[in-house]
Amino acid sequence: MKWAVLSSGPFGALWLEGLLAVGRRPLWIMTKPPRPAGRGYRERVTPVEEVALSFGLTPVRTNSPVDDVAALAPQGLDVLFVVDCSFFIREPLLSFPTMGCINLHPSLLPQLRGAAPIQRALWMGLDVTGVTMFRLVEEMDAGPVLMRVPHPVDPDDHFGSLLPKLARLASRMTGDFLDAPDSFSPVPQEGSPSYAPRISNQETRVDWGDGASRVRDMIRALSPSPCAWSTLGGRRIRILKASVDQYPPISSPPGAHYVRDSLPCVVCGDGSGLVLLEVQPEGKRPMESASWLKGLRLSPGAAWE
Numbered sequence: 001m002k003w004a005v006l007s008s009g010p011f012g013a014l015w016l017e018g019l020l021a022v023g024r025r026p027l028w029i030m031t032k033p034p035r036p037a038g039r040g041y042r043e044r045v046t047p048v049e050e051v052a053l054s055f056g057l058t059p060v061r062t063n064s065p066v067d068d069v070a071a072l073a074p075q076g077l078d079v080l081f082v083v084d085c086s087f088f089i090r091e092p093l094l095s096f097p098t099m100g101c102i103n104l105h106p107s108l109l110p111q112l113r114g115a116a117p118i119q120r121a122l123w124m125g126l127d128v129t130g131v132t133m134f135r136l137v138e139e140m141d142a143g144p145v146l147m148r149v150p151h152p153v154d155p156d157d158h159f160g161s162l163l164p165k166l167a168r169l170a171s172r173m174t175g176d177f178l179d180a181p182d183s184f185s186p187v188p189q190e191g192s193p194s195y196a197p198r199i200s201n202q203e204t205r206v207d208w209g210d211g212a213s214r215v216r217d218m219i220r221a222l223s224p225s226p227c228a229w230s231t232l233g234g235r236r237i238r239i240l241k242a243s244v245d246q247y248p249p250i251s252s253p254p255g256a257h258y259v260r261d262s263l264p265c266v267v268c269g270d271g272s273g274l275v276l277l278e279v280q281p282e283g284k285r286p287m288e289s290a291s292w293l294k295g296l297r298l299s300p301g302a303a304w305e
Helices: 009-020 047-053 065-073 117-121 159-179 211-224 289-294
Strands: 004-009 028-032 035-037 042-046 080-082 101-105 126-134 145-152 228-232 235-245 257-260 263-267 273-281
Touching: 004 009, 009 047, 009 080, 009 159, 028 047, 028 065, 028 235, 080 159, 080 228, 101 145, 117 126, 117 159, 126 159, 145 159, 145 263, 159 211, 159 263, 211 228, 257 273, 273 289
Parallel strands: 004 028, 004 080, 080 101
Antiparallel strands: 035 042, 101 126, 126 145, 228 235, 235 273, 257 263, 263 273
């Protein structure tokens, strides 16, 4: 089978790594060009390019996949896997491969169409998500399904742990397809879709008026990046890990700071509390909250905002 890859992001990188690690090599890999990133605004290649280079492959960089795919495949393709690439794919590229363009999406479509399905699944507190393989159409994540495989969400999962689990599942699904493509028949998606828009900067600040379970799930969804955050004593603190405390101080308002078993805690809007387990003060590395608390100096009545 003649197959190739168009991918750029972290999910696509881990998916591709899983394929390359077992000897499945595409005809070529196409990715976005480097772009400035980090404090020094140095050019950084995509995660997919990093993986490709680690396996001795040099990807093709593109800003126009419609033109570049046709140039790379004058004899045509059977399948183009378009995974985590942020390009909007239209005709004639959709119909260029004989079996179409195929996507691996980390949700059980039509649930959580869009850019942030893993984070939104965690934020919603779902206990099951999964990966869907489907043929691309011009409507976002709406194409017919070739394979849908569920995957449990562990209570301790966060974005950084669930992402590679789903990427490895996507790699195995892709291998199954490559071994026997004729055994997969596309079927229309069924049910009402839900959506998973990209996480905005405004969403990352904690609202202590929410219930503790919802705040904990928000923290899981945003850890280790971009991170949920709040302020205490005028200082911005990122929160990477937390658990629910069912018995906070009685009659304390949301945002009230208290300590239990040498750990910092915060009262939430439903009357329960949140135990902070791992934090990152501004300008410092992530640390266990007990260590952070030892050096903390607060005025009486200080609260999280």
